[in-house]
Amino acid sequence: MDTVKDILALLFFPAGLAVIFGGLAYEWIDRKLVAQLQNRIGPRWFQPAADIVKLLAKEEVLPEGVDQWLFHSLPIIALAGVLTAGLYVPLFGLAPAHSFAGDLIVTIYLLSMLTLCTGLAGANTNDHFSLIGATRTLTQLFSYEAPFLLTLLGPAIVAGSWQISEINAYAGSHWMILTQPIGFIVSMIGLMGKLELPPFDAPEAETEIVAGAMTEYSGRGWALFRLGKNVELLIGLTLIAAFYLGGLDNPLTFLLKTLVLLLTVAGLQALFARLRIDQTVGLWWRVGALLVLVQLLVTIVLKGVLT
Amino acid sequence: MENEKREKFIVPIGPQHPALKEPGHFEFTVDGETVTGATVRLGYVHRGIEKATEDRNWTQNLYLLERICGICSHSHAMAYSLGVEKLAGVAVPPRAQAIRQVTAELERIHSHLLWLGVAAHEAGFDTLFMFSWRDRETIMDILEELTGNRVNYSVNVLGGVKIDIDTERADSIRKGMDFLEERTTHYLKVVTSDETFLRRTRGVGFTTTEQAETLGLVGPTARAANVARDVRVDVPYITYADFPITITLDTRGDLEARFVVRIKELFECYRVIRLILDKLPAGELTTRMPRKIKEGETVSRIEAPRGELFYFIKSGGGEKPERVKVRTPSINNFALVTGTAVGHQLADMPMILAGMDPCFSCNDR
């Protein structure tokens, strides 16, 4: 019986299909919000899903000189990574499908898989746009990854656990956005860096390098990467809401909190001009990482003093 | 061989590339993210328009030449009409001239606002792009209402203009100018003070005044490097002597200066349009034009939104021109890209390119 339940959880709910549709819905809301902020109308509700369906039905062009095996498997690995991560987070405000001590670390690494795969996919092709895109993707990965990790460690340290469900439960009575505001801001920006949303979209800056690492992808592969990104958006928002915004314990709070976060993300997307990759790296290491480190130290010291 | 390939990592931009809405080909040699060389190749949209003029009569050419460019169409038609009228020795009535000037300035507003949006988009600042284009719609509506079309206005005929500006239309233009003036003030503030945007523009694509002179830059790009070069001021044509323009200069010579110069020119446009509307000379709209133009040759120069537009027209005394040669501002300004690219980041290239406001259609004809 348990196995059946596991399979159901993996394929349909809360991970699997449910996350995919959730991700598509969130992509639509994000695009719609950005459009509204720019005083235009934005896509209709089925647009992201229609895009995916269209892409899945299309021919996948295999460029010359790529490692075929890698080219086909990378999108699958990327999507599988983020979908697996969906098992460990309190999606839709429900208890995670799976939970064990230390699942936070696993989730963080699973979330990085997408970026890593994107980078590899770009490096796999001979295309100059892809190569530059891949370099930029990986550069950006190295710059935001550490601060982002640290921002998730902050709540973990306070809660005294590495288990997402426990931190979530702890956060239910502690709004950590108040005690660790820097962590919250940096984690939001980190998520945007992870998803390569503007203004951190240098790795796929269309006016410079077309679609960056994804330039050579079409059809199925590209659809899977896009799905991966949508799911990651949903999971990232869930994580931040669970950790910083007082935890998630039912679907209503989930919706409310993640949508508020999404509005913030959309606002930030629309507000800034794209940062050059050197500016992004500078921002993260000179400002982001330092601030989070300071806050982490303060948290640890305070915790030590208080207990 | 392998080694050479390694050394030369070339990033092509164009002829099909999201950064360019028209076909042109740029090759940037990069070392990591730093550009070490740049070349440009043009001519993808050559349509043989200059040659085609020789098969059409003087009037037909007006519309052919108007279609060289979709943004500065009035400039082309006007430069051509001015040349032909000069050849024929016809004096255009002052009211027609003033209406030509109004249209030219309206077109400049539309072109500069369009450019502002495009340049913002190249910088990844899509919000500015969307808003500036939303406001540009005001000017498009004005032009549509005034001339009957949004793009090829077809205002000129040889010997005058087709359209008149009545009080009702003058009022709607004034209203549009008021709205745009307020918005432009806001945009000026945005491009000179937004931190993330300034990081992409300040000090980028810098030229000194001497360099700008050597490269032969024209238009706002030159004026941003403190080169006082504006045909409207240097040799006023049509009614630019009666309704003069003050030249807009900036000493800094970088991308930010190019933004500032173009936006400040907008204020000049608003002012001059209002002035003309208040003192629109009365009189006829057209004069008679002979079908055959007497033998001779002439040049006519005007200030298009992108800089000096130059027409050479030669008549053999017949119904058709013997030769029409067009030199557009973009060809001068392309030197800016190849001249200043080296040492910049790859990410700056679209910005530098957009900064000169290239028009490939004009350029290739």
Add this chain to the structure above:
Amino acid sequence: MKLRFASMFGDMFRSLFKKPVTEMYPFKKTSAPPRLRGELMYNPEKCTGCQLCVKDCPSNAIELITVDKANKHFVMRYHLDRCTFCAQCVENCRFECLGMSNEQWELAALNKESFTVHYGREEDLQKLLGKPLP
């Protein structure tokens, strides 16, 4: 000059509560300004057959077919797909037979034939189109 972040914030915030400016064409149609240059319209009653309009058309979009020269009966064959909507013909006609519609401007069609339009008196059209065209 003070440096600021987020200088477009005001605009964005306001548009959050505003209706998008996107025009919903073709679901909602707006009327075109009176001067809009749409399809060419020809009034055969006053035409003298001077051919001035045909001469200066930059794209050879109009032909004037003489049906009855003495009684000034003409049919105009107008090639919509060639017309550049420049209004030079309207400008040239001294008898105000020509005009450009500001209502007929959605001119797309699925077949090529519908781009050739004939204007003229009823009986002339009958006569001309009944028998093979010259």
